[in-house]
Amino acid sequence: SNNSITPANTTNNPKKASRSMLPLTFADINKLNYLVQVLKESMRLHTINGNIVRECNSECNVGPYKLKKGTIVMVSTVAAHMHPEFWEDPTLFKPERFSKEFIRHTVKHPYQYIPFSAGPRSCIGQKLALMEILVVLSTMLLHFTFTLAAKDSHTAMPQEETLTIHPKDLNVVVTLRNV
Numbered sequence: 001s002n003n004s005i006t007p008a009n010t011t012n013n014p015k016k017a018s019r020s021m022l023p024l025t026f027a028d029i030n031k032l033n034y035l036v037q038v039l040k041e042s043m044r045l046h047t048i049n050g051n052i053v054r055e056c057n058s059e060c061n062v063g064p065y066k067l068k069k070g071t072i073v074m075v076s077t078v079a080a081h082m083h084p085e086f087w088e089d090p091t092l093f094k095p096e097r098f099s100k101e102f103i104r105h106t107v108k109h110p111y112q113y114i115p116f117s118a119g120p121r122s123c124i125g126q127k128l129a130l131m132e133i134l135v136v137l138s139t140m141l142l143h144f145t146f147t148l149a150a151k152d153s154h155t156a157m158p159q160e161e162t163l164t165i166h167p168k169d170l171n172v173v174v175t176l177r178n179v
Contacts, residue, residue: 029134035141037095039133043115044081045093046157049166051076052117077114078165086112147173 035152052075054069067073086108087097096102116123123129140146149171160168 003008024135024138029131029138030135032138033099034095035134035138036130037098039130039137040098040113041093044087044097045091046111046159046165046167047077047081047115048166049115049117050078050161050165052114054121073112080112080114083112107141143177145175145177148172148173 024108054073054075056069056073059069060067062073080086084090088106097106111118114122116126116129157170159165159170
């Protein structure tokens with residue numbers, strides 16, 4: 001099904017994806033290049049933190065605007081992740097955007113992708129968070145298949161905003177894999 005996520009379509013080597021259920025090693029995690037691309041593209045399309053708030057520590061210019069020291073600035077992560085100047089077809093799910101080859105030729109701004117903020121005040125736990133997500137996600141993909149329920153097989157994912165942005169009333173069918 002087009003709505004399914006399985007190890008075969010999230011790894012570069014489907015035969016290795018269904019190997020024994022041994023615990024993953026650090027070396028295994030470092031080989032999950034396509035899964036990393038899927039994860040990063042998912043975080044770009046479905047940003048968890050919609051805004052980054054900072055205070056100017058000195059006077060500066062942002063485009064035609066002169067900001068005074070102490071000015072509160074809000075950067076829209078969603079706008080950066082969906083800006084057509086930075087991303088071709090920004091509403092489409094294209095994990096290959098995060099392949100090394102693609103990035104080398106298409107990155108237009110160092111802050112066009114900021115799921116964990118950026119600069120000296122970025123999330124100090126981002127590497128740990130990414131590693132944990134990869135371990136949990138790859139382990140789940142080895143054991144289960146995930147499919148959107150028929151009523152949710154639409155293209156737009158309803159979202160709800162509180163402190164974070166998250167799916168609202170999304171129904172997923174989880175099926176045990178026969179490995």
